[in-house]
Amino acid sequence: MTRVRRRYIARRRRTKIRFFASSFRGAHSRLIRTITQQKIRALASSHRDRGRQKRDFRRLWITRINAITREKSVLYSYSILIHNLYKKQLLLNRKIPAQIAISNKNCLYMISNKIIKSNKVDYKVMYSKGMIETKQNSPE
Numbered sequence: 001m002t003r004v005r006r007r008y009i010a011r012r013r014r015t016k017i018r019f020f021a022s023s024f025r026g027a028h029s030r031l032i033r034t035i036t037q038q039k040i041r042a043l044a045s046s047h048r049d050r051g052r053q054k055r056d057f058r059r060l061w062i063t064r065i066n067a068i069t070r071e072k073s074v075l076y077s078y079s080i081l082i083h084n085l086y087k088k089q090l091l092l093n094r095k096i097p098a099q100i101a102i103s104n105k106n107c108l109y110m111i112s113n114k115i116i117k118s119n120k121v122d123y124k125v126m127y128s129k130g131m132i133e134t135k136q137n138s139p140e
Helices: 007-020 030-072 078-087 095-103 105-118 121-129
Strands: none
Touching: 007 030, 030 078, 030 095, 030 105, 078 105, 095 105
């Protein structure tokens, strides 16, 4: 059986792979075998880190909202704010209140104060059941 010389097809495939790895350093951008290995690794990392990035941003937003809500009132926290937002059917994701917290703190204070005033009874019940701790009760 005669040997097949792949010339154009193989060269086209390799240049496509080289173009993907053109920003890599050393042999990772020059040698075809290492380029293919690094391409597989890079794509796997990017897939994994897309999920990690979503988690990291959600944690950041929660931390920002919690810091702002605890800044003014001692008896109020992030979890109570989100719980009350859901009860009032104000469906906001974590990103929007976090951006409001950075750009305009007073707006977030106004939102949380409206919710506190409307849920005064529930708030007192939560405090009496020990779900909310004051600075005096905390072990710090």
